[in-house]
Amino acid sequence: MKRVFPILGLLTAGLLSYALYLALVVAPTEQTMGDVQRIFYYHVPSAWTAFLLFFVNFIASVIYLLRRSPKADIIALVAAEVGVVFCTVVLVTGPIWARPVWGIWWTWDLRLTLTLVLWLIYVSYLILRRFSTSGQTPQLAAVLAILGALDVPLVYFSIWFFRTQHPQPVIGGGGSIDPRMMHVLLINWAAFSCFAFLVFWSRYRLEVLKRELEDTQALEDLLESPRSVR
Amino acid sequence: MSLTGVTLIKDLRLEWRSKDAINSMLFFALLVVVIFSFSFDPTAEESRQIAGGLIWVAFLFAAVVALNQTWAREIRNQVLDAYRVSPAPANSLFLAKASGNFIFVLVLEALMTPLFVVFYNLRALGPAWQLPIVALLGTWALVVNGTFFAAMSLRTRSREIMLPLLLFPISLPAVLAMVEATTSILTGEYSAKFWIVLLAAYDLVFTTGCLLLFDIVLNAE
Numbered sequence: 001m002k003r004v005f006p007i008l009g010l011l012t013a014g015l016l017s018y019a020l021y022l023a024l025v026v027a028p029t030e031q032t033m034g035d036v037q038r039i040f041y042y043h044v045p046s047a048w049t050a051f052l053l054f055f056v057n058f059i060a061s062v063i064y065l066l067r068r069s070p071k072a073d074i075i076a077l078v079a080a081e082v083g084v085v086f087c088t089v090v091l092v093t094g095p096i097w098a099r100p101v102w103g104i105w106w107t108w109d110l111r112l113t114l115t116l117v118l119w120l121i122y123v124s125y126l127i128l129r130r131f132s133t134s135g136q137t138p139q140l141a142a143v144l145a146i147l148g149a150l151d152v153p154l155v156y157f158s159i160w161f162f163r164t165q166h167p168q169p170v171i172g173g174g175g176s177i178d179p180r181m182m183h184v185l186l187i188n189w190a191a192f193s194c195f196a197f198l199v200f201w202s203r204y205r206l207e208v209l210k211r212e213l214e215d216t217q218a219l220e221d222l223l224e225s226p227r228s229v230r
Numbered sequence: 231m232s233l234t235g236v237t238l239i240k241d242l243r244l245e246w247r248s249k250d251a252i253n254s255m256l257f258f259a260l261l262v263v264v265i266f267s268f269s270f271d272p273t274a275e276e277s278r279q280i281a282g283g284l285i286w287v288a289f290l291f292a293a294v295v296a297l298n299q300t301w302a303r304e305i306r307n308q309v310l311d312a313y314r315v316s317p318a319p320a321n322s323l324f325l326a327k328a329s330g331n332f333i334f335v336l337v338l339e340a341l342m343t344p345l346f347v348v349f350y351n352l353r354a355l356g357p358a359w360q361l362p363i364v365a366l367l368g369t370w371a372l373v374v375n376g377t378f379f380a381a382m383s384l385r386t387r388s389r390e391i392m393l394p395l396l397l398f399p400i401s402l403p404a405v406l407a408m409v410e411a412t413t414s415i416l417t418g419e420y421s422a423k424f425w426i427v428l429l430a431a432y433d434l435v436f437t438t439g440c441l442l443l444f445d446i447v448l449n450a451e
Contacts, residue, residue, distance in 0.1 A: 128392070131387050147378075147439055147443070154403040161425075
């Protein structure tokens with residue numbers, strides 16, 4: 001395990017630089033939007049990664065409630081944290097692109113609003129984890145994660161009712177894309193997935209160590225307390 | 231008599247004698263109405279466009295005041311702990327609390343709606359008979375999740391701040407549906423049917439979800 005981590009780190013660094021080169025140099029310039037379209041190679045992979053991580057959070061929360069395994073709880077926590085980071089990237093890069101192309105920073109469109117609401121739900125999830133007392137945190141957080149996931153289709157349909165302004169999804173949405181752009185997008189997606197996995201993994205290890213340390217300290221305090229009473 | 235009924239009647243009787251929740255909600259909503267009225271000063275046509283949003287934002291904020299007090303009196307004499315060790319099902323307690331809050335918020339709405347009509351010169355151009363349906367479905371949507379998250383925020387530091395932080399993000403589709411349905415009825419420009427169906431679906435999904443998960447929240451330790 002210890003050897004895999006640096007190898008994966010190097011691989012991710014290499015893949016990310018290659019993807020950056022592809023996105024900035026190799027990919028053809030979009031005809032109408034110009035160079036600003038290149039932000040798309042970061043925006044879309046981040047969105048996919050964030051949604052995947054939120055899904056992982058949901059699955060891990062369900063598993064936690066069924067089996068009460070601490071590992072599932074750590075996975076849920078870490079997935080939410082890393083997911084919020086990637087979701088923030090999506091919400092920041094979106095308006096930067098939208099301003100020159102649509103002429104507005106923000107619009108209450110389906111995908112934008114859904115992303116924003118997801119971001120809000122998972123931030124409230126992290127706030128709950130921060131504020132609740134340690135023993136109950138995993139259960140309460142898992143419950144909130146499940147209710148949050150139930151909310152997603154409802155948010156989707158409520159906003160679907162409005163006219164949608166966002167470009168149709170690139171895959172399975174009928175939108176056409178240059179095959180060279182598609183290639184760059186997929187490489188970027190692979191790079192972002194590796195990067196997310198790397199961050200996820202190191203944060204997971206950190207959390208496991210932190211909990212081991214807390215347990216050890218609690219045990220030590222328990223063993224030492226009779227002496228201090230005397 | 232069922233456990234839900236007993237708990238509900240106890241809560242209603244307590245509220246009838248103290249009037250804590252309803253008084254603070256009413257005054258709070260009144261303040262919100264006055265402040266909104268000052269800050270926008272709309273014409274009749276404009277107020278039809280914005281009233282749906284104003285009404286529901288006022289009710290949402292006022293409801294949080296009542297929801298925060300839901301579980302407070304059960305804590306004072308360890309009633310909640312007693313409930314936990316008793317064999318009574320958690321869901322009947324939850325249903326009683328949610329119905330209690332539902333009644334409080336409905337009373338608030340019944341009292342505040344005339345004030346809104348007076349302050350904003352409202353007159354519905356669409357089918358007004360749909361408004362009570364929107365009010366019933368919308369209030370239940372707020373209250374069922376609100377009661378649930380109030381129980382959840384009991385277990386956290388700084389309880390009173392936690393409730394809106396948990397409730398508002400999840401309630402966004404319900405709030406959107408209530409506001410859009412009310413606006414469409416007031417302006418009469420389009421049908422509110424989609425939003426009413428969405429509210430009903432929201433109520434169904436979250437009532438089921440809360441009932442399935444409340445046991446975990448009540449007994450979390």
